[in-house]
Amino acid sequence: MVRPSKMLQTIFLVILCLWVNINGLGNGVVQQYYVNSSVCKMPYVDPFARKLMRKFQRDKLKLCHKDKGIVRSVFDYEMQQYRLQINENVARPMLETRKNATLECVYQKVLRNNTAKEPDDTYITLQSRPIVHQQLVPRDTDFMVTKCYAKDIKNSTELLQEDAMTFIQQMWPSTEKVRSQPSVLILGLDSVSRINLRRAMPSVYKFVSRPGWFEMQGYTKIGDNTFPNLMAVLTGHSEKGTEKVCDTSKPGCLDTLPFIWKRFKSANYTTAFAEDCESINTFNYLKGGFVKQPTDYYLRPLLVAIENNFNVTKRYGLSYCVGRQLSSSYVWNFGKQFIDRFLGRSPMFGFLWSNSFTHDEYTGATALDKLFLKYLKSVEETHLFERSIVILMSDHGQRYNLLRRAASGYFEERMPMMFIYIPPWFRLKYPALVENLNKNRNRLTSNYDVYMTLQHLLQLDSKSMDDFPDDLRAKQCPTCQSLFFEVPLNRTCQMAAIEEKWCCCQPTETIRRSPHVMTIALAIVERMNNHLQEQQLTGLCHNFSLKKVHKVDRKTILSTGLKPADKDEHVYIIEFSTFPKKPRFEATVRWNNRTNKLLDMDVEDLSRLNSYKKDANCINEKKAKIYCICKDSIKQERKLTSARRSLYTLADWFRCLYYRFKF
Known part of the structure; x- marks a missing residue:
């Protein structure tokens, strides 16, 4: 006979197991979410997953000199x-x-x-x-x-x-507005996800976890690389939207756009902009740059001069030491001077961006951790955090290499870090705005919301988004809003102007068996080859042939209140590689299982999961570099004869049969 105590324990365990199953929990752990609503379920990602950490490497900081300056x-x-x-x-x-x-x-x-x-x-x-x-x-x-x-x-x-x-030494007289207008400083590190910040830069993460800091845990990027994401933050425009206004590759185009520092300047702020690694600067790499100096203080002229004349040491794929100094040091020292000269004397807006440690390799962030913490503490000593709103952000996470190939790679790429610091006086003066910001930490947000937040800081008496005229709204997201107003709990990616490809709201299931997988993959490759022809790139770029399908996920489309889609229509995320040179891609596509048709796929939205640095030197179009395999990048490459092309096609169909059985 079972004793009552044992019986109670058994009943409790049965109930617990049922509860775990009903709530969809794995390994006995409650499923956590960054965002959890009826239309968006963004799952929590463990930064320290054992499988990833077995391969994760740390690096040490290397200084550029040991001698002192004369x-x-x-x-x-x-x-x-x-x-x-x-x-x-x-x-x-x-x-x-x-x-x-x-x-x-x-x-x-x-x-x-x-x-x-x-x-x-x-x-x-x-x-x-x-x-x-x-x-x-x-x-x-x-x-x-x-x-x-x-x-x-x-x-x-x-x-x-x-x-x-x-040298930043021109002093401005004190004004009453210094007391009423918050200074704003944006600190940016390229390619750092909110997930990787925790594992790679624990000291910095600890610093930004202190009171006053608010992390936007549902913050999702809106574009592939740096340019579209920063354009959304700084101008409210998307890359495609900008192209309708002017050609960003031509000098003068960028000068016409509504960069947020222009509005801060018109509000009597002193402005500054600095970015390291001049060859890949956001607004200069394959872009026309600025004809008129964009801000009061602008570091680029010095960087162009010294990177062309000083000895440059490369590390992590980019300029690491320029002369005796770290490339990033020029940015941070410039920013420190800016703070020293104007804090408390003039309201200021500064945008400081660094690529050199983190752009290409995740290990660079591990080497930067203690050095960047030292910098944060040095600006803290200037009393910056007593008077200013400070944003620590990134444009996206790692787009290839170890972190992108990990199980969490999908979120790693799409969820950059976004931390916003609110000083004590602002918290006391505007408690309702700060409470809204606190609520929004676990709501779906995008780059356009940050743009509107910056706009809001220049009109803090606004009661709602209705107080913002159309010319101050984010052009590509009229429904986006300041983070100081409460973001709707039932917000969809569409409402935040986040395209399907970047949306992390829909749970996914990995497809092990499906007769459609290989057909879809072949259709994608065919679309890629057609695109090369449409763009007249076949003379420079190789045609593609499918090599392997590595992984297929299918999204579970949650109810959005919109008209239901065709029940046979599904969203697939397919990771695959091609010949030649084995580039690895990820495509998010809509496929109709009944009609066997690929719906509205844009080849320029493909993600490249391994580096294309050595593959695309024959072409200067930034988007095309992702999918172009230059013919001259393959040594002793012979032209494909019609017979060899037929062999490739035949091989594709054999692979099709293989994958039909596999999936």
Whole structure:
């Protein structure tokens, strides 16, 4: 006979098991969600999943130099100017190895060439001038390059050290608006998902988990790479929407767009913009750049000058050391000067973006963790967080390599980090707005909402989105809104202007067996080849032939209140590779099982899951680089004869039969 205590335990376990099954839980763990509504279920992802962490690697920070600078700059608060100082103690050991040598240091002023057709890609260096210890830097000097030489008795010189310096020193008078208008500083790290921040940069994550920080856990990107995502944040435009206005590859186009810093400038803010790795700058890589300097302070002229003249060391696939300094240091030091000069004296808007550590390899983030934490603490010491709204964000997560191929890779790519800091005075003055922001942490949000939030900061007396005129709305998302107003719980991706491809709201199931899989994959490849013909790229790019289907997921379309789709229509996420060179792609497509038709697939929306850096040098179209395999990238490649093409086609049909049985 079973004792009552044992019977009760048995009943409890049965009830627990039933509850687990009913709630769809795995491994006895309650299913958690970033967003959980009737129209959007965005599942929680464990950043430290065992299978991924077995392969996850960490890297160490490597500094660019071990010596101290011979020339340094310090700000003279009495004169409100920078001074140059020569540290002879640093130079002395260098001179002692060169008999009877003396030290000679000079500087060259670096300017933006505003008269050039493409000013963003040019610079001017003025004549060298000698540096005198403790000399004042002229107020109109933004950038300079310094060089120190050992000069012998025959007047021969040997370069000992060269450096580059930035100067933000023009002071603005205090105004009443400083007290009423929050300063805004956006700090960006390329390709960092909210998931990977936790595993790769735990020190930084701990910092942004403190009171006052709000993480947008349902924040989802709206485009593939940096340009469309930052355009949405800074202008309210999508990439396709911008193309209807003007050609972004032509100089002058970007100047006509409603960048948010223009509105901040018109509201008497002082503005700044800096981004490292000049060759891939967001608004210059295959783009026309700015003809008119976009902000009051703009780092690009110096970066173009030094990356073309200094010794550049590459790491993580990009410029890592430029001269004696980390590439990213120029951005962060520039930002620190901006904060030092204007915090408490003028409302300021700054946009600081770094690519060098994180753009290509996830391990770069692990090396950056403690260094970036040090930077955050240094700006904290300036009292930035007492007075300003600070946004720490990214454009997207890793788009290829280990993290993208992991089980969580789908979310890894689509969910960039987005943390918003609200200072104490703002929380006290606008408690209702902050409460709305807190509610929105677990609502579906997009880049356009951030744009509207920035707009809101310039009209904080607004009671609702009805107070925003049409010209201040995000052009490609009229229904998007400030995060200081409550986002609807039943919000869909369509309402947030997130396309089906990027939407993470619908749960997926992995398809193990289906007669449609291979047919769909072959139809995708056929569409890709047709696209090459339509774009007249067959002379440069190889036709594709299906190699392998790696994974197929099918979305469970939740009720959206819209007219139901054809019951035979499904959304598939197919991961596959092709010949030649085995590029790996992911396609999100709609397929009708009854008509066997691929619906509305845009080849330019394909995701590339491995690097295309060595495959697409024959073409300068940014989107085409993702899917073009340049013919000249394959050594000793022979032209396909008609017979060989037939063999490829025959092989495709054999693979079709194989996959029909497999799936």
